[in-house]
Amino acid sequence: xxxxxxxxxxxxxxxxxxxxxxxxxxxxxxxxxxxxxxxxxxxxxxxxxxxxxxxxxxxxxxxxxxxxxxxxxxxxxxxxxxxxxxxxxxxxxxxxxxxxxxxxxxxxxxxxxxxxxxxxxxxxxxxxxxxxxxxxxx
Amino acid sequence: xxxxxxxxxxxxxxxxxxxxxxxxxxxxxxxxxxxxxxxxxxxxxxxxxxxxxxxxxxxxxxxxxxxxxxxxxxxxxxxxxxxxxxxxxxxxxxxxxxxxxxxxxxxxxxxxxxxxxxxxxxxxxxxxxxxxxxxxxxxxxxxxxxxxxxxxxxxxxxxxxxxxxxxxxxxxxxxxxxxxxxxxxxxxxxxxxxxxxxxxxxxxxxxxxxxxxxxxxxxxxxxxxxxxxxxxxxxxxxxxxxxxxxxxxxxxxxxxxxxxxxxxxxxxxxxxxxxxxxxxxxxxxxxxxxxxxxxxxxxxxxxxxxxxxxxxxxxxxxxxxxxxxxxxxxxxxxxxxxxxxxxxxxxxxxxxxxxxxxxxxxxxxxxxxxxxxxxxxxxxxxxxxxxxxxxxx
Numbered sequence: 001x002x003x004x005x006x007x008x009x010x011x012x013x014x015x016x017x018x019x020x021x022x023x024x025x026x027x028x029x030x031x032x033x034x035x036x037x038x039x040x041x042x043x044x045x046x047x048x049x050x051x052x053x054x055x056x057x058x059x060x061x062x063x064x065x066x067x068x069x070x071x072x073x074x075x076x077x078x079x080x081x082x083x084x085x086x087x088x089x090x091x092x093x094x095x096x097x098x099x100x101x102x103x104x105x106x107x108x109x110x111x112x113x114x115x116x117x118x119x120x121x122x123x124x125x126x127x128x129x130x131x132x133x134x135x136x137x138x
Numbered sequence: 139x140x141x142x143x144x145x146x147x148x149x150x151x152x153x154x155x156x157x158x159x160x161x162x163x164x165x166x167x168x169x170x171x172x173x174x175x176x177x178x179x180x181x182x183x184x185x186x187x188x189x190x191x192x193x194x195x196x197x198x199x200x201x202x203x204x205x206x207x208x209x210x211x212x213x214x215x216x217x218x219x220x221x222x223x224x225x226x227x228x229x230x231x232x233x234x235x236x237x238x239x240x241x242x243x244x245x246x247x248x249x250x251x252x253x254x255x256x257x258x259x260x261x262x263x264x265x266x267x268x269x270x271x272x273x274x275x276x277x278x279x280x281x282x283x284x285x286x287x288x289x290x291x292x293x294x295x296x297x298x299x300x301x302x303x304x305x306x307x308x309x310x311x312x313x314x315x316x317x318x319x320x321x322x323x324x325x326x327x328x329x330x331x332x333x334x335x336x337x338x339x340x341x342x343x344x345x346x347x348x349x350x351x352x353x354x355x356x357x358x359x360x361x362x363x364x365x366x367x368x369x370x371x372x373x374x375x376x377x378x379x380x381x382x383x384x385x386x387x388x389x390x391x392x393x394x395x396x397x398x399x400x401x402x403x404x405x406x407x408x409x410x411x412x413x414x415x416x417x418x419x420x421x422x423x424x425x426x427x428x429x430x431x432x433x434x435x436x437x438x439x440x441x442x443x444x445x446x447x448x449x450x451x452x453x454x455x456x457x458x459x460x461x462x463x464x465x466x467x468x469x470x471x472x473x474x475x476x477x478x479x480x481x482x483x484x485x486x487x488x489x490x491x492x493x494x495x496x497x498x499x500x501x502x503x504x505x506x507x508x509x510x511x512x513x514x515x516x517x518x519x520x521x522x523x524x525x526x527x528x529x530x531x
Binding site: 005009013040062064065068072077078083095096097098099100111122123130 | 261262264265268269273274275276277278279280281282284285288289290292293296337338339340341342343385387388389390394
């Protein structure tokens with residue numbers, strides 16, 4: 001039993017998952033990602049303009065999900081790879097986002113490493129492959 | 139605002155009970171709580187019940203669980219409601235019950251929690267826990283709750299020099315404390331070497347850094363402090379209670395080495411009680427993962443944020459230290475039946491502050507104030523309570 005993200009729900013977040021579309025608050029100028037109804041920085045602005053994030057950033061923290069510890073929808077992935085890293089990335093525009101790290105280096109991951117977003121297959125549910133962003137070391 | 143007193147508390151042993159469902163677990167805790175009221179209590183005078191539960195056996199009875207449980211114990215007509223905030227469901231049930239009494243609306247209420255986690259496969263269990271975090275982003279990164287707390291641990295290590303060994307010291311301490319607790323799931327010690335070399339779960343965590351899946355229930359009986367002495371000469375007063383929220387997702391928070399929900403809930407509770415962290419004699423804190431206990435030390439004011447590992451090195455939070463933490467064994471070794479946990483902590487403190495810790499070796503002596511701390515998920519919610527013993531003149 002996997003996390004159930006319905007097809008329409010996934011569809012609604014396609015601008016974020018495919019193109020990293022964030023929102024710049026017209027009041028304080030800071031960038032929210034994922035989008036909010038009210039800016040998470042000034043807590044008052046509710047009007048935004050869309051901005052495409054560069055996808056460049058640095059590793060803020062990381063973990064390595066072990067084969068046996070993966071959620072059910074990623075269990076097969078974990079079986080193939082043995083384990084996979086998940087990183088919290090601080091993007092150069094400010095927001096932090098969480099995603100998997102592809103092609104992890106043999107010598108280990110460390111906080112502060114520069115990364116960039118890449119478009120990848122995330123998982124499959126209801127017969128539909130869900131695509132989105134992961135990161136790789138620059 | 140009216141004063142709030144605890145006059146009775148009961149809980150099942152925590153563990154794996156294939157012969158008992160949510161109804162049986164709840165009834166066992168409820169009947170023990172009723173029996174613990176020194177001068178007796180007529181159950182028909184109970185006015186309301188707030189019952190914490192995440193999933194009642196992964197969706198077995200998501201809707202209207204509270205009337206199902208109350209009907210099972212002969213109180214079908216009580217105002218009963220289920221309270222849900224993931225792992226803090228029990229804490230928020232207790233908080234809601236305390237507010238109901240403090241408001242003057244009710245004089246006698248039940249705060250309870252129950253969870254039946256061992257009926258389902260581990261993958262279904264992980265599904266239910268996983269969807270209590272941020273499903274859209276955290277979960278779709280392939281992370282779990284262990285993974286989210288692991289991100290906090292890695293960052294804490296980076297910022298403050300915490301070592302892998304410090305994480306394991308939490309697990310070793312809490313397992314040692316559970317040995318003498320008849321209510322605990324794992325009543326056995328582990329060595330530091332064992333704790334540092336378990337099966338990997340989510341780096342830097344291994345299996346010994348993680349709380350288990352657990353069946354269990356806990357029930358607390360609260361009344362208006364004015365009438366507490368009708369029921370017992372040894373009430374325990376709830377002097378302060380606080381609760382707060384934070385962004386659900388870790389990527390939305392300013393910091394990941396401190397939980398803002400805990401800090402805010404603690405500030406509210408300390409203010410109401412009129413005391414500070416240095417007045418606390420012992421505490422039950424939310425150690426769902428070893429790093430969570432370390433975060434709690436800073437967020438509850440037991441030390442500065444970032445210096446928690448020195449408390450562990452000094453042995454300050456051991457059973458014989460200056461501020462024992464998780465004398466029960468904590469979530470790690472006492473067990474973590476999600477919805478029950480917050481009320482189970484109150485049961486432990488009720489017993490300790492009445493000198494009824496069952497095994498003399500685990501009784502904390504001369505304690506006046508205690509604190510409990512219950513966190514929802516990775517810190518999306520938190521509740522903090524301050525208790526005062528009531529048998530003093």
